[in-house]
Amino acid sequence: MTRHLLTATALAALLTALPAAAQEMRIGLGDDADILDPDQSRTFVGRIVYAGLCDKLVDLDADAQIIPMLATDWTYSDDGLQLVMNLRDDVVFHDGTAFDADAVVANITRSMTLPESRRKSELSSVASVEATGPLQVTFTLTAPDASLIAQLSDRAGMMISPTAAEAAGADFGQNPVCSGPFKFVERIQQDRIVLEKFADYYDADRIKIERVTYRPIPDTTVRLANLQSGELDMVERIAATDVGTVNQTDGLSLQEVVGLGYMAIYANIGNGDRALTPMGEDARVRQAFSLAIDREALNQVVFDGTARAGNQPFPPTSQWYNQDLPVPARDVEAAKALLAEAGQERVAVEIQHANNPVVTQMMQVVQAMVAEAGFDVTLRATEFATLLSEQTAGNFQLSRSDWSGRPDPDGNLHQFVTCEGGINDPKYCNPEVDRLLNEARAVTDPAARKALYDEAGVILNQDLPVIYLGHQTYIFALDDKVQGFKALPDGMIRLQDVTLAE
Structure with a gap:
């Protein structure tokens, strides 16, 4: 190795020129x-960057409870159809634009109307938002929405400069301006x-x-x-x-x-021609694939026991977990029987996954497991942002991806499995699931909400647009x-x- 030595003079100049x-x-x-645009982005690491770049109306504390951030307080009307938020009076965007009620209105309107926005389903209960004071905004809802405050603790609640957003349009992410x-x-x-x-x-x-x-x-x-x-x-x-x-x-x-989230495999059910496969067209094939996986073995082999095996969008420790649908034990013979019932002996399928060693190892283990049940898996590794673009475009059969989770159960389900969900890349659509999840948004009683999520979970456990694998630490x-x-x-x-x- 060649080492280059600085003279004392050069070193002093360097230390003067650079911050400590x-x-x-x-x-x-x-x-x-x-893309670094809260309305268009979807990656976990993008949210890590946003934690330094873009403040939100509300945030989470160490117990995943909602706390004030740009909004100082909030109240719902007695009928649950209006949410009034009061705002800080000392905030300015990075370009000098004032943060006020008009800025919040502009942000929420953009999230709901920008053609490229992925936040539309998160804000689908919002009929209108208006400035009811210089530092007060009022959301008027189409129905009560117990999930709305939690939605505003993430990208739907991130405030960007209206001045910069109007000037840049869909290209805002090339030079993001937040607060x-x-x-x-x-x-x-x-x-x-x-x-x-x-x-x-x-x-x-x-x-x-x-x-x-x-x-x-x-x-x-x-x-x-x-x-x-x-x-x-x-x-x-x-x-x-x-x-x-x-x-x-x-x-x-x-x-x-x-x-708060999960590790999963998404199945292309209706997103273009690559859905036209036994895996995409027959739930029994997806059920067989799921049964051929030993989730606890994945946890032990890949994660040294630090993860939790799972089969739902909520971990088994969550109050929202459906105890009547426990994590299934691996059953190769039952998987073979389901394939036979579907008229299949062996099924070829491609799984795309992120090109990092942990996910690669995990998918290699899955590949070996399901082969015993009749699945010939080809793995395709790709950079993660590209993987998400391929999912959006429908260029996948199965896609392995994580979701970092949200404090409200709606955030782990609605946008992925409702017909118009903003991140429903499988293009799964079941009107009964839509009804149950929309109703769960409108209910504030936790027991009543859980009953609705349990009912939707039974359907999703049969249809399997998303094959849940576990929950990581x-x-x-x-x-x-x-x-x-x-x-x-x-x-x-x-x-x-x-x-x-x-």
């Missing part, structure tokens, strides 16, 4: 984000996203970091190696098999938290100089009160 190293936070991501603690500097696809501290942030005293660089590194081994070498300060979603390595490395530490590895970070169940990286020790 402790002011920059370097974070390793498991994937590259998709978060950091403002956008640059993005180089597959290499980095850079943000810097926003001096006029309303809560600036809690922001100690001057600059944040997010580096997408899909290979978990390489991501960890960059942390060990000092090239990164933090990495998200390390492999469970690397936990021991981190624990044995001086200067590194771990934080982990059980997530988010494992973060940090350099010990990172102080003040706390992992929350949504897996986001919030940098308020985080410091880098000298």
